[in-house]
Amino acid sequence: MSLPILPTISTTFIVLSAITVAIGWGQIKQRKIEQHKKTMLLAAVFAVIFFVIYASRTIFIGNTAFGGPDDIKIYYTVFLIFHITLATVGAVLGIWTIVLGLKNNLEKHRKFGPVTSIIWFFTAITGVAVYLLLYVFYKGGETTSVIKAILGF
Numbered sequence: 001m002s003l004p005i006l007p008t009i010s011t012t013f014i015v016l017s018a019i020t021v022a023i024g025w026g027q028i029k030q031r032k033i034e035q036h037k038k039t040m041l042l043a044a045v046f047a048v049i050f051f052v053i054y055a056s057r058t059i060f061i062g063n064t065a066f067g068g069p070d071d072i073k074i075y076y077t078v079f080l081i082f083h084i085t086l087a088t089v090g091a092v093l094g095i096w097t098i099v100l101g102l103k104n105n106l107e108k109h110r111k112f113g114p115v116t117s118i119i120w121f122f123t124a125i126t127g128v129a130v131y132l133l134l135y136v137f138y139k140g141g142e143t144t145s146v147i148k149a150i151l152g153f
Contacts, residue, residue, distance in 0.1 A: 018124035065141030
């Protein structure tokens with residue numbers, strides 16, 4: 001089996017981001033504040049690297065349409081839209097939570113942090129599932145525009 005290089009690399013970075021968020025969460029539970037800050041910023045860097053690779057591929061190459069059976073395509077599409085929604089909410093909350101932490105607004109940071117982290121974990125998990133559905137479990141469909149890849153038209 002031959003896996004596509006850019007989606008494999010970008011998926012690896014989103015997984016690294018989720019892992020470092022988990023490590024950072026553990027660090028703050030242990031009151032290792034400076035380590036937590038560095039780890040969470042590293043998690044953000046991993047997420048930005050993912051996004052740069054994903055956006056560049058989308059802009060310059062296109063997106064891969066679902067290549068699995070037609071009878072499950074609707075389920076894949078609903079799942080993909082759920083993932084995209086989670087990723088968008090997670091990214092916005094992630095930026096907001098980092099800003100709160102860097103501005104030392106710790107009361108709000110403590111409220112948003114756990115929620116943001118959980119959303120980010122689900123984003124990573126569903127992102128890996130999308131990757132598996134597109135490239136491992138089924139052979140990817142055509143590479144095309146974002147709208148056509150997501151909605152099929």
